[in-house]
Amino acid sequence: MKQEFIITVYSENHIGLLTRTTIVFTRRKVNIESLTVSESAIPGIYKFTIVVKATREQTIKIVGQIEKQIDVLKAFYHTNEEMIYQEIALYKVPTKALYESDTVEKIVRKAGARILEITREYVVIEKTGHKYETQELFEELNQFKVMQFIRSGRVALTRDPIERLSEFLKERDAFLDALD
Amino acid sequence: MTTQKVTGSKALILSLLEEGVDTIFGYPGGAIMPIYDALYDFDKKVKHILTRHEQGAVHAAEGYARVSGKAGVCFATSGPGATNLMTGIADAMIDSTPLVCITGQVASPLLGTDAFQESDVVGMSIPVTKWNYQVTNAEEIPEAIAQAFYISQSGRPGPVLIDITKDAQFGELDFKYEKCKKIRSYVPETPVDPFKIKEAAEIIDAAKRPLVLFGHGVIIGNAENEFKAFIEKTGIPAAWTLLGLSALPSDHILNVGMLGMHGNYGPNLLTNEADVVIAVGMRFDDRVTGKVSEYASKAKIIHLEIDPAEIDKIIKADVAVLGNSKKSLKMLTDNVNKNSHNDWVARFRDCDYTENEKIIQNELFPEKPGLTMGEVIRITGDKTNHEAILVSDVGQHQMVASRYFKFRKSKSNVTSGGLGTMGFGLPASVGAQFGALDRTVVAVIGDGGFQMTIQELGTIAQNKLPIKIIILNNNFLGMVRQWQQMFFDKRYSFTELQNPDFITIAKGFGVTGHKVEVREDLENGIQKMIDHNGPYLLEVVIEKEDNVFPMVPTGASVSEIVLEH
Numbered sequence: 001m002k003q004e005f006i007i008t009v010y011s012e013n014h015i016g017l018l019t020r021t022t023i024v025f026t027r028r029k030v031n032i033e034s035l036t037v038s039e040s041a042i043p044g045i046y047k048f049t050i051v052v053k054a055t056r057e058q059t060i061k062i063v064g065q066i067e068k069q070i071d072v073l074k075a076f077y078h079t080n081e082e083m084i085y086q087e088i089a090l091y092k093v094p095t096k097a098l099y100e101s102d103t104v105e106k107i108v109r110k111a112g113a114r115i116l117e118i119t120r121e122y123v124v125i126e127k128t129g130h131k132y133e134t135q136e137l138f139e140e141l142n143q144f145k146v147m148q149f150i151r152s153g154r155v156a157l158t159r160d161p162i163e164r165l166s167e168f169l170k171e172r173d174a175f176l177d178a179l180d
Numbered sequence: 181m182t183t184q185k186v187t188g189s190k191a192l193i194l195s196l197l198e199e200g201v202d203t204i205f206g207y208p209g210g211a212i213m214p215i216y217d218a219l220y221d222f223d224k225k226v227k228h229i230l231t232r233h234e235q236g237a238v239h240a241a242e243g244y245a246r247v248s249g250k251a252g253v254c255f256a257t258s259g260p261g262a263t264n265l266m267t268g269i270a271d272a273m274i275d276s277t278p279l280v281c282i283t284g285q286v287a288s289p290l291l292g293t294d295a296f297q298e299s300d301v302v303g304m305s306i307p308v309t310k311w312n313y314q315v316t317n318a319e320e321i322p323e324a325i326a327q328a329f330y331i332s333q334s335g336r337p338g339p340v341l342i343d344i345t346k347d348a349q350f351g352e353l354d355f356k357y358e359k360c361k362k363i364r365s366y367v368p369e370t371p372v373d374p375f376k377i378k379e380a381a382e383i384i385d386a387a388k389r390p391l392v393l394f395g396h397g398v399i400i401g402n403a404e405n406e407f408k409a410f411i412e413k414t415g416i417p418a419a420w421t422l423l424g425l426s427a428l429p430s431d432h433i434l435n436v437g438m439l440g441m442h443g444n445y446g447p448n449l450l451t452n453e454a455d456v457v458i459a460v461g462m463r464f465d466d467r468v469t470g471k472v473s474e475y476a477s478k479a480k481i482i483h484l485e486i487d488p489a490e491i492d493k494i495i496k497a498d499v500a501v502l503g504n505s506k507k508s509l510k511m512l513t514d515n516v517n518k519n520s521h522n523d524w525v526a527r528f529r530d531c532d533y534t535e536n537e538k539i540i541q542n543e544l545f546p547e548k549p550g551l552t553m554g555e556v557i558r559i560t561g562d563k564t565n566h567e568a569i570l571v572s573d574v575g576q577h578q579m580v581a582s583r584y585f586k587f588r589k590s591k592s593n594v595t596s597g598g599l600g601t602m603g604f605g606l607p608a609s610v611g612a613q614f615g616a617l618d619r620t621v622v623a624v625i626g627d628g629g630f631q632m633t634i635q636e637l638g639t640i641a642q643n644k645l646p647i648k649i650i651i652l653n654n655n656f657l658g659m660v661r662q663w664q665q666m667f668f669d670k671r672y673s674f675t676e677l678q679n680p681d682f683i684t685i686a687k688g689f690g691v692t693g694h695k696v697e698v699r700e701d702l703e704n705g706i707q708k709m710i711d712h713n714g715p716y717l718l719e720v721v722i723e724k725e726d727n728v729f730p731m732v733p734t735g736a737s738v739s740e741i742v743l744e745h
Contacts, residue, residue, distance in 0.1 A: 012365050015314070020306050027307065064489035070311040070331055073365045169364070176362040179369070 004033070005059045006083050006156050009048035009066055010040060010073040010165060017071050021048060024065045030054050034087070036153035042165055045073065049085075051154050074168060078158065085156035089134035089149065090116070091125040097144035098123055104144060111137045122147055183354040188318030189218035191355045192282065192344065195325035196226065198357040201253050203227045203244060203614045205237040209257025210297055212284025214349035216255075229614065229643060232635035234261050236607035238268025239633070242277050243611025246594045247569055247619075249402070251278040251332045252611060258285045259297030262343070263304070267601060269339045270308040274598030275423060276396055278337035280328045287347040288316040301343045310338030318351030322358070330360035335368030336487040337400060369486050372503035372511055380458075380482045380499045381515035387456035389524045390416045391447070391479070393439060393468075396423035396597075397461010397486060401505035404428070404590045407460065410513045415520035417528050419447030421462045422582055426593040430566070430586040436528040440468040441732045442579040445741060446531030448732055451476050452739040453527075458482045461505045464494040465598065474737035484508045538743045539729050544584060550723030551699060553580040553652045559706050560622060560650065561585045568620040568648075569594060569612050573605030573629035576658035579728045581624045591616075603632030606649065610636060613645045620648065620710070627653040627679050637689040640715045647716075648709050649691075651682055654722040662727045666745055667734075686717040693717035 011017050018037065025032055033051040040047040052059065059077050067075040095118060098104045104123075108115065113127035127137050134151055186194065192215055196204070206228060208216045219228055231237040234256040241252025252272075256265050262283040272279045286295045302314045311331045315324050324342050332340040384390060398407045404427050411418045411428075417436040418428060428435050437444030439451075448470075451457065457479040462468070469475045472494060483490075483497035484505055491500040501508050543554030557580055561568075566586045571594040572578040578595055587593065594612050596604040609623035630651050640647055657675040664672050686693040692712060696705040702720065709718045732741045 016302055016306060016312070019303065023307050061489075061493060064491075064493075068487070068489045070363065070366045172364055172367075176364065176367070179362070179371075 002053050002055055004080050005052055005054060005056070005077050006080065006085065006154065007048070007050040007052065007059065007063060007066070007075065007077045008156065009050065009075045011046050011048065012071040012073070013039075013044055013046050014071045017069070020069050021066055021072070024062055025052065028058065028062065030058060030062065034153035036155055040165060042169070045165065049154050049156050073172070078156075083156040083158055085130070085154050086128050087131055087134060087152050087154050088126065088128045089137070089151040091127070091138065091141050091146050092122045092148040093125065093141055093144050093146055095119065095121055095123050104141070107137070107140045111140075113137060183356045185352055186355045187214065187218065187349070188321050188344070188351045188353065189214040189349045191318065191321045191353055192325065192349070193218050193222050193226070194355055195322050195357055196253065197222070198359070199325070199329045200250070201226060203229060204253045204255055205229045205231055205240040205244070205611060206255030207231055207234050207237055207257070207261060208255070209261045209284065211258035211286055211346050212255060212261070212282075212349075214346065215282070215284065215344070227614070229610065229639065231607060231610070232638045233633065234264035235267055235603065236610070236633055236636045236639060238265045238279070238281065239271070239601075239604050239607035240611035240614070240639075241279050241281070242268060242272050242604075243571060243594050243608030244615035245272075245277050245279060245611070246608075246615070247591050247612045248615035249591065251280050251329055253280050253282070255282050256284070257297065258283060258301065259299045262301040263299060266305065266308060269305060269341065271596050271599040271601045271604065272339040273308045273310065275596065276337050276400060277339065278332040279339035280325070280332055281339060281341045283341060283343045284349070285314065285343045285345045288345040289347070291345070301341070305341045308339070309341050312341040312343070314343040314345070315348045316345045318348045319353040321348065321353065322355060323360075326358060326360040327363065330363070331366065335366075369504045370488065370502040372501060372508045374511065376499055376501045377508070377511045377515050380501055380512060383456055383480055383482060383499065384414060384416075384458065384512075385517045385519070389454050390414070390456040390458060390521065391451060391454040392416050392418040392458045392460060393421065393462055394418055394424040394427060394460045395421040395462025397484070397505045398424060398427040399590055401461060401486070403461075403506040403509050406506055406509035406513065408432070410509050410516075413513055413518050414516050415522070415525070416458065417521070417525050419443070421465070421468055421597075422595060423597045424462060425582055426587040426590050429588050434525065436525070437532070438583060440465070441470070442583065442728050442730065444532070444583070445535040445730050445743065446528035448730070448738040448741040449531055450527060452478065452737065454479045456480050456482065458484070460484045460509065461486070463490050466494075469494060470732045470736055470738040470740070474739070484512070535730065535743065543580070548723070549699075550726070551696070551702065551720060552726060553577050553722055554584050556650065556652060556702065556706070556720050556722075557581050557584040557624065559703055560624075563706055563710050564620055564622060568592070568622045569616060571595070571605050571609040571612050571621060571623040573625040574600045574602045575626045575629060576654075576662065576726075576728050577624055577626045577652040602629040605629055606633045606636045607639070609647045609649070610639050610643075610645060613647055622648045622650065624650045624652065626658060627651055627655060627677060628657045630682070631679075634685065637686060637691055637717075641690040644714055646714050649715070649717045650709070651717065651719045652722050653679065653682070653719055654724050654726065655679060656724060658726075659728070661725070665725070665727070682717065682719045691715045691717050693719065695719040695721070697721045
């Protein structure tokens with residue numbers, strides 16, 4: 001059965017690694033729902049957060065193939081329930097919608113969203129949350145004709161109390177030294 | 181450490197020498213000219229073999245790697261030179277063959293401008309390389325090469341490509357070389373887990389009908405002796421994959437033959453009777469397993485494998501032992517009880533009897549007038565004392581050669597397994613000869629595949645390589661024709677060939693040859709080929725519509741193997 005999985009990849013910051021990673025999905029004809037890449041807490045090490053809809057078996061194999069890439073330090077997969085995650089969405093609505101009634105204000109308050117910028121023509125609203133929440137806000141705001149809308153890829157943390165990466169790196173170093 | 185100021189090109193050659201490279205296969209062109217210019221000064225220290233096509237260079241590098249166990253090295257220029265390498269790189273990837281491919285690239289300011297002979301070589305080789313890297317600065321060269329050799333040869337080996345821009349080749353650096361010993365993001369092999377060994381040993385000791393399947397991993401891991409010790413202590417029959425061939429002598433009492441689509445009757449049929457399957461350095465390719473859902477259905481699976489991504493990829497392992505086969509086999513042997521399975525082994529011999537009656541006798545000692553591929557292979561194997569290196573191409577002849585050549589020594593079988601690359605054979609034989617200069621190399625090739633890389637006769641002639649080339653000519657793309665006969669109502673769609681006069685062509689290249697058309701001439705023809713001092717082409721005209729049997733039809737279970745059509 002297909003479901004959403006969050007794949008987390010820790011890698012060196014090498015040119016071409018993004019292609020090497022995404023091509024693993026392409027080859028198996030698995031579509032990437034979202035992809036976020038940024039530097040981790042450790043300088044020089046990058047973290048990919050990839051959301052896919054796939055079966056568990058497919059996901060395990062994909063993670064195995066990603067981890068096999070030379071420049072990848074470690075790859076994991078989790079279900080949504082196993083992680084804390086957020087996405088961010090930006091909405092641009094016409095400014096006149098804001099002063100013609102208090103509906104926009106109420107919607108924004110209820111959604112826990114905030115206003116980033118107000119100009120003569122438009123207002124930019126920001127909302128973080130899960131996809132269904134940012135989507136719900138879109139539906140509500142769209143009665144005023146949303147001029148532009150964008151949603152980010154996902155960022156996600158495990159429920160572990162600490163980031164295990166630095167420990168992992170120490171262990172890896174010791175392990176590789178022991179190999180020769 | 182002393183350093184010297186050198187160009188990037190010279191640094192590349194010095195780096196290769198540091199890695200012990202003695203032979204490079206390649207083809208020059210615009211974007212790699214500085215490297216070729218640097219190479220010109222080193223002709224005493226390293227051989228460069230000019231092939232007639234870049235595909236020839238990369239297959240030669242593969243042949244070299246497969247017999248020597250060292251990374252094969254090839255050079256090509258940018259654009260079409262590099263794209264011509266891709267087939268061989270993909271071949272090396274799927275067959276875990278260590279390669280270091282060096283490609284020239286346009287100068288870095290021209291990258292991405294559609295410059296003359298520019299193509300995105302790094303981008304296009306990503307899916308078929310273990311690792312690749314573009315060098316745009318001369319100073320990066322020593323480290324990139326050190327990493328390339330380390331990555332290609334360690335763990336599960338594979339091809340690495342280093343793309344070097346022309347300005348980096350011209351640029352200068354202070355040269356010093358350090359071999360790469362580790363890369364923090366890369367774990368070449370996992371230490372063998374003693375608990376897994378214990379678990380595996382218990383299952384093996386309790387097994388009534390155990391079967392060992394061995395693959396390329398035994399050869400890559402130099403684990404032939406450990407492997408033999410393991411099966412001899414446990415008395416377990418052992419069957420080989422196409423790339424496992426030659427790891428165990430053909431006449432070993434526990435060698436029960438070849439797995440897979442055209443493998444032997446016993447190991448296929450009895451895979452589904454085995455209660456324990458011990459897979460060593462093999463990856464359950466679909467040509468081995470047939471229908472996966474009905475494969476080894478009664479067996480617990482023990483999988484000894486270096487690549488974690490192979491575990492549970494196709495067949496779920498009950499016990500997975502990660503690590504280098506040399507180490508894991510040794511530990512496993514120490515932990516199992518001495519045993520024998522004579523009745524079980526006898527069942528394989530019963531199957532051999534059936535297969536011999538129905539197929540092998542007719543193939544090796546035919547009574548019909550037309551020549552068979554099997555008799556050519558049998559005589560060639562006998563006359564080379566089963567000590568030659570067999571290089572084969574892809575198709576019917578490959579299956580027949582693998583089935584009947586018989587081996588005494590490891591690293592003696594060079595063929596394109598996973599990718600099934602027609603055209604592999606002739607150039608791979610060039611590399612195999614350079615990788616084992618003192619050994620006899622026999623290249624067995626079909627008339628179709630031969631014409632895909634026929635120009636490498638030029639390389640063979642120029643280097644006076646004493647390769648014994650046998651064309652098994654049935655005037656057909658035989659394997660495709662066999663499938664058309666069996667599964668496509670004999671609709672022989674574009675499989676018949678009008679062939680050239682191969683002997684005249686060979687003569688044109690300066691290679692002596694002889695054509696055998698009747699049985700009376702066969703033995704003598706093969707003897708003449710072997711006795712000939714230098715390259716030799718023997719064309720043998722084979723019965724046109726012979727088929728390779730046994731066969732596990734596509735989609736069928738291994739136990740549905742058929743002996744005749």
